[in-house]
Amino acid sequence: MSNREGAAFVPQIPYGTRDFLPREAWRKRKVENTLAATFANWGYEEVVTPTYEYLAVFGEGGLDAVDQVFKFFDRSNRTLVLRPDMTTPIARLSGTRFREETAPLKFFYLANVFRYEDAQAGRQCEFYQAGVELLGESSPVADAEVIALAVEALRAAGLQSFQISIGQADFLRSLIGEIGLDEQQAEELRHLLVSKDMVGLVNLLESALLSRDLKDRVKHVLLTNGKAELLKEAKALAGSEASRKAIENLETIYSLLKAHGVDEFVSFDLGLVRDFDYYTGMVFEGYTPGLGFPVCGGGRYDKLLEAFGRSQPATGFALGVDRLLMALEKQDKTLVKPPAPTIVAWEDGAQEKAIRLAASLRAAGKAVLVQTAPSAKPAAGMAEDGEYIFVEK
Amino acid sequence: MSNREGAAFVPQIPYGTRDFLPREAWRKRKVENTLAATFANWGYEEVVTPTYEYLAVFGEGGLDAVDQVFKFFDRSNRTLVLRPDMTTPIARLSGTRFREETAPLKFFYLANVFRYEDAQAGRQCEFYQAGVELLGESSPVADAEVIALAVEALRAAGLQSFQISIGQADFLRSLIGEIGLDEQQAEELRHLLVSKDMVGLVNLLESALLSRDLKDRVKHVLLTNGKAELLKEAKALAGSEASRKAIENLETIYSLLKAHGVDEFVSFDLGLVRDFDYYTGMVFEGYTPGLGFPVCGGGRYDKLLEAFGRSQPATGFALGVDRLLMALEKQDKTLVKPPAPTIVAWEDGAQEKAIRLAASLRAAGKAVLVQTAPSAKPAAGMAEDGEYIFVEK
Numbered sequence: 001m002s003n004r005e006g007a008a009f010v011p012q013i014p015y016g017t018r019d020f021l022p023r024e025a026w027r028k029r030k031v032e033n034t035l036a037a038t039f040a041n042w043g044y045e046e047v048v049t050p051t052y053e054y055l056a057v058f059g060e061g062g063l064d065a066v067d068q069v070f071k072f073f074d075r076s077n078r079t080l081v082l083r084p085d086m087t088t089p090i091a092r093l094s095g096t097r098f099r100e101e102t103a104p105l106k107f108f109y110l111a112n113v114f115r116y117e118d119a120q121a122g123r124q125c126e127f128y129q130a131g132v133e134l135l136g137e138s139s140p141v142a143d144a145e146v147i148a149l150a151v152e153a154l155r156a157a158g159l160q161s162f163q164i165s166i167g168q169a170d171f172l173r174s175l176i177g178e179i180g181l182d183e184q185q186a187e188e189l190r191h192l193l194v195s196k197d198m199v200g201l202v203n204l205l206e207s208a209l210l211s212r213d214l215k216d217r218v219k220h221v222l223l224t225n226g227k228a229e230l231l232k233e234a235k236a237l238a239g240s241e242a243s244r245k246a247i248e249n250l251e252t253i254y255s256l257l258k259a260h261g262v263d264e265f266v267s268f269d270l271g272l273v274r275d276f277d278y279y280t281g282m283v284f285e286g287y288t289p290g291l292g293f294p295v296c297g298g299g300r301y302d303k304l305l306e307a308f309g310r311s312q313p314a315t316g317f318a319l320g321v322d323r324l325l326m327a328l329e330k331q332d333k334t335l336v337k338p339p340a341p342t343i344v345a346w347e348d349g350a351q352e353k354a355i356r357l358a359a360s361l362r363a364a365g366k367a368v369l370v371q372t373a374p375s376a377k378p379a380a381g382m383a384e385d386g387e388y389i390f391v392e393k
Numbered sequence: 394m395s396n397r398e399g400a401a402f403v404p405q406i407p408y409g410t411r412d413f414l415p416r417e418a419w420r421k422r423k424v425e426n427t428l429a430a431t432f433a434n435w436g437y438e439e440v441v442t443p444t445y446e447y448l449a450v451f452g453e454g455g456l457d458a459v460d461q462v463f464k465f466f467d468r469s470n471r472t473l474v475l476r477p478d479m480t481t482p483i484a485r486l487s488g489t490r491f492r493e494e495t496a497p498l499k500f501f502y503l504a505n506v507f508r509y510e511d512a513q514a515g516r517q518c519e520f521y522q523a524g525v526e527l528l529g530e531s532s533p534v535a536d537a538e539v540i541a542l543a544v545e546a547l548r549a550a551g552l553q554s555f556q557i558s559i560g561q562a563d564f565l566r567s568l569i570g571e572i573g574l575d576e577q578q579a580e581e582l583r584h585l586l587v588s589k590d591m592v593g594l595v596n597l598l599e600s601a602l603l604s605r606d607l608k609d610r611v612k613h614v615l616l617t618n619g620k621a622e623l624l625k626e627a628k629a630l631a632g633s634e635a636s637r638k639a640i641e642n643l644e645t646i647y648s649l650l651k652a653h654g655v656d657e658f659v660s661f662d663l664g665l666v667r668d669f670d671y672y673t674g675m676v677f678e679g680y681t682p683g684l685g686f687p688v689c690g691g692g693r694y695d696k697l698l699e700a701f702g703r704s705q706p707a708t709g710f711a712l713g714v715d716r717l718l719m720a721l722e723k724q725d726k727t728l729v730k731p732p733a734p735t736i737v738a739w740e741d742g743a744q745e746k747a748i749r750l751a752a753s754l755r756a757a758g759k760a761v762l763v764q765t766a767p768s769a770k771p772a773a774g775m776a777e778d779g780e781y782i783f784v785e786k
Contacts, residue, residue: 011450011485011701014473017443019486022500025439029429036422041755043734043762046418050410050519051444051475051505057404070473072465075509080407080463082444092404093412104765107415112444116468126443137765141744145765148748259745261752308404341436351534352652355541359654362434369436372497372530372538 016117016125026338027325028128031157032110035130035319038156039108042149044132047107049089055079057092068115070125082114085276087301087316090133095308104136110321122293122323131298131318135305138313140249143282143300144256150286150296150317151262157324160331162288162295164265165225166253167272169279169299171234171246172222175270178239179218181208193273198223201271222271228254230268246281253282278304284317288327295323341367346391348374354391409510409518419731420718421521424550425503428523428712431549432501435542437525440500442482448472450485461508463518475507478669480694480709483526488701497529503714515686515716524691524711528698531706533642536675536693537649543679543689543710544655550717553724555681555688557658558618559646560665562672562692564627564639565615568663571632572611574601586666591616594664615664621647623661639674646675671697677710681720688716734760739784741767747784 013019020028036046055071058081070082083089086109098105110130117123132149134142147164154162172193176186185208192201201223205215221234231251238244250268257263266284274283274297283299298317305312342361346354351374358368378390406412413421429439448464451474463475476482479502491498503523510516525542527535540557547555565586569579578601585594594616598608614627624644631637643661650656659677667676667690676692691710698705735754739747744767751761771783 011489012447013443013485013489014445014447014471015467015469017445019443019490020439020441021490022438022440025441028441029439033426040731041734041760043736043760045415045731046413046422047415048413048418048421050406050412051507052407052410052519054405054407070465072463074408076408078407092406096404096406097412097414106762114444126445134765139766141763142765144748145763256745256748259748261749338433338438341434343436352649355534355537355649355652356654367434367436369499370534370538372527372535373532 014125016119018124018126023337024325027328027336028321031325031328032128032130032321034156034158035153035321036108036110038153039130039132039149042106042145042152044106044108044149047090047093047109048111049083049086049093049109051112052080052082053089053092055081057081058084058088068117070114070116083111084115085113086111086129086131086318087133087276087278087304090135091304091308091310091314094135094305094312095310098135099310102136104134104142106132106134108132122291122320122326124322128321129318130321131316133314133316135310135314136312137315138302140252140256140282142313142315143249144253144260146298146315146317147253147266147282147284148257148260148262150284150298150319151260151265153319154286154288154295154324158328158332159288159295159324162265162286162327163267164284164286165269165272166250166266166282166284167269167299168246168250168281169274169283170249170281171238171243171270172273174240174243174246175218175221175237178243179208179210179214190273193222193271194275225267225269227263227267230270234268234270249281274299276301282315286319290330291323291327293320293323295320295327339367341369342387342389344368344370344389344391345375345378346371347377347393349393350374350391353393357389357391407518409512411517411519416730417718420721420729421714424718424721425521425523425714427549428546428714429501429503431546432523432525432542435499435525435538435545437499437501437542440483440486440502441504442476442479442486442502444505445473445475446482446485448474450474451477451481461510463507463509476504477508478506479504479522479524479711480526480669480671480697483528484697484701484703484707487528487698487705488703492703495529497527497535499525499527501525515684515713515719517715521714522711523714524709526707526709528703528707529705530708531695533645533649533675535706535708536642537646537653539691539708539710540646540659540675540677541650541653541655543677543691543712544653544658546712547679547681547688547717551721551725552681552688552717555658555679555720556660557677557679557689558662558665559643559659559675559677560662560692561639561643561674562667562676563642563674564631564636564663565666567633567636567639568611568614568630571636572601572603572607583666586615586664587668618660618662620656620660623663627661627663642674667692669694675708679712683723684716684720686713686716688713688720732760734762735780735782737761737763737782737784738768738771739764740770740786743767743784743786746786750782750784 235247278301279299280302281300285294286296296319300315302313358370361368628640671694672692673695674693678687679689689712693708695706751763754761
């Protein structure tokens with residue numbers, strides 16, 4: 001099964017994937033372990049699920065973009081899917097292995113996920129996520145905790161400049177109903193918000209049959225980033241119990257975020273729409289300068305677990321590990337790299353002596369690389385940035 | 394795309410895959426980090442490659458069992474394969490990103506790999522490997538290093554009882570030629586060795602046209618585990634330069650393993666055959682009591698890199714993380730589990746106070762789980778195995 005034609009076989013890697021070379025892999029492991037330790041420090045427990053699931057699992061999970069998943073078949077011709085997210089597999093897990101558990105579950109994961117995308121820096125077909133899911137609790141205490149934990153995780157990883165925008169899926173849904181947009185306009189509004197097309201959005205609202213005053217207030221509430229004052233204006237605009245409650249939910253979350261000491265990192269963006277359909281309440285995204293994509297995002301999804309036989313509210317977030325690494329690299333121009341081991345070189349015949357020396361140095365806590373071939377005795381100053389030891393016979 | 398029929402959707406996980414629940418995931422992360430630290434301590438650097446590769450890559454790698462790989466297609470209809478091992482992707486990496494590098498490369502990885510198998514405990518379709526590859530060095534110093542590192546990795550992970558068997562692919566190939574088996578008998582011998590069918594092997598040798606004395610010596614050399622004495626007997630049996638050199642190679646490796654201080658963990662098994670075709674010299678496997686499969690295995694593969702434009706010798710090994718976890722579990726009957734966090738519970742109205750307390754405890758280095766719903770004030774002695782703090786208004 002060789003496909004070589006002549007001697008010119010140059011192996012490629014698949015579209016939208018990447019290799020992590022040593023320095024990159026070292027940074028990845030370091031950041032992932034920091035994130036894992038942070039999640040564990042908040043009482044979250046790690047779970048690991050298979051890389052692929054039966055397609056039906058994601059059918060239940062309400063994945064819209066079926067053509068965005070990698071599909072293949074098992075030997076019984078059942079369709080398998082490389083997981084496009086971890087929220088759905090964890091919902092599946094909670095509905096099977098934790099079906100009888102009544103207490104809230106706090107899980108975290110570090111996992112690769114897969115989506116057909118037009119690949120670019122920060123958007124790959126295989127990418128790495130770190131995230132948490134808090135299952136079985138509907139209170140704003142849970143929502144505030146996952147937002148605060150996202151802030152804490154980004155800080156622990158060393159990210160210096162970032163901002164979390166918080167929206168409310170219920171509020172937006174209600175508001176769209178209340179301001180009398182027809183179905184087509186409502187759908188268009190949602191699209192414009194997803195693509196953050198502010199000009200299109202203003203044009204749409206201008207063309208809607210709303211009073212001047214209402215137009216201005218809706219525009220302001222959907223297009224402005226703000227804190228307590230914005231929530232107050234949104235509540236004044238709310239025309240139903242549902243939309244008012246949605247804003248009160250954010251007010252409670254905001255006061256809890258103050259208790260968490262992270263309110264300086266958050267603001268509200270009531271036009272925020274997430275790319276998965278399953279969100280039902282608070283939603284949020286994190287941004288950092290110079291990165292064209294959110295570095296993290298999440299929200300409340302109270303309907304997803306129902307499909308897996310465990311009808312419970314849930315909230316959580318995922319953080320893009322590749323994106324976080326990119327942002328950290330941009331932030332810190334100095335070349336961060338792993339500590340260099342002590343190099344043990346040896347002249348021919350001294351290999352066993354060198355090996356014994358290395359073993360004793362390692363036993364004393366040093367990282368030691370033994371050269372695998374003999375060297376000529378060096379002139380002084382061979383070591384680049386680690387220690388260099390030459391072993392003679 | 395819902396496949397629910399009635400309300401009876403019970404989600405399953407794909408054949409041959411598994412979920413790691415919190416305690417299992419914690420043990421996995423712990424062991425994997427120990428292995429990563431051990432490899433780094435020997436001067437090996439981590440690399441991460443995509444979960445899937447183009448089929449052509451494994452074609453070059455000489456994968457025999459094409460029907461054992463999971464295949465699917467990208468949008469340009471090129472065939473993709475979930476990686477069945479990590480040795481081939483690292484060979485691919487070394488032939489592309491490290492083509493110009495002249496010094497030996499020392500890489501390690503922790504990765505999941507995928508093979509269609511008849512699943513059973515210790516043999517899954519998705520499983521986890523930790524391993525090293527030492528590229529660009531043909532000397533026994535390199536072979537001894539990877540064997541010693543395998544021993545060190547198993548010890549660092551906490552495995553108390555294990556044994557490494559070392560064979561030699563060159564010796565076996567030469568011996569089969571020398572003792573005058575016909576092609577069919579040679580193929581059968583190889584099969585019997587792979588399946589460790591000792592009875593079949595004895596029968597085959599009995600039926601071969603060999604002298605009584607030669608039969609006995611071949612049987613003894615192929616079926617006995619031994620140390621220096623066995624190598625001496627094998628050398629006496631060697632009928633060619635190639636088979637004699639192959640044994641001398643093992644003798645050198647053995648004296649280097651003594652320098653590494655790991656000779657008590659190794660013995661020689663000259664009938665050892667590994668399941669990948671690409672091995673060309675020393676091969677080895679590690680066994681631990683109560684596990685029906687090797688816990689690690691590897692060897693020298695001097696031809697594989699040639700296909701990727703970097704014609705260099707190489708040696709390495711892979712360790713089965715799932716198998717290692719099974720062996721550790723059998724060895725240590727006590728239920729090893731992660732440290733329990735301090736639980737912070739609170740009465741209604743005290744949530745912000747509880748959150749602030751948790752933040753200050755975490756700042757002081759404690760792991761803290763804040764309950765997400767209010768509790769009634771407890772009677773004494775609520776905590777199971779961690780600290781329990783109840784916050785009043």
